[in-house]
Amino acid sequence: MSNSIVLTDVTAEHGESVYHLICELRQDKALDIEKVKQGLQAGIHDANIYYQLAWLDNEPVGFISMQRQFHLHHARWIGEVQELVVLAKARGYGVGKTLLAWAEAQARHIEAELTELSTSTHRLDAHRFYTREGYRPTHLRFTKALASKDSPAKDGSHK
DSSP states (O other), rough: OOSSOEEEEEOGGHHHHHHHHHHHTTTTTTSOOHHHHHHHOOOOOOOOOOOOEEEETEEEEEEEEEEEEEEEETTTTEEEEEEEEOOOTTTTTTTHHHHHHHHHHHHHHHTSSSEOOOOOOTTTHHHHHHHHTTOOOOOOOOOOOOOTTBBBTTTTTOO
């Protein structure tokens, strides 16, 4: 693999590539490709969402999404990195660093106060990467899965 990283804007034509990268991020090959493509299409048309693909040797090997949000408790814009993924075979080439730098530049352009992101507690390599890039663990994020008509509650019942 060459060291020449090329970043491009994401278009609807990149739906399948983005889908495969998101599956890599989630370690889940059972995601609904049509829902991912629909969400991507909506995001492409949302002025507060920014997407970028990273390419090495004409192959998409990384993806980042950032959302611009106005946080009332900051009284400023924030750039929240929603997804960042680099294929395992492309790690060590600076792809993640390049994508993160792109998001930070976008955040500066929109006059965001800061960029922030979340990562799973078990992704220790990601924690080290973000720390090297100057990010600090300043918050805890709590989540709660909600049952829907399509997915059972944790106890197996539909509520």
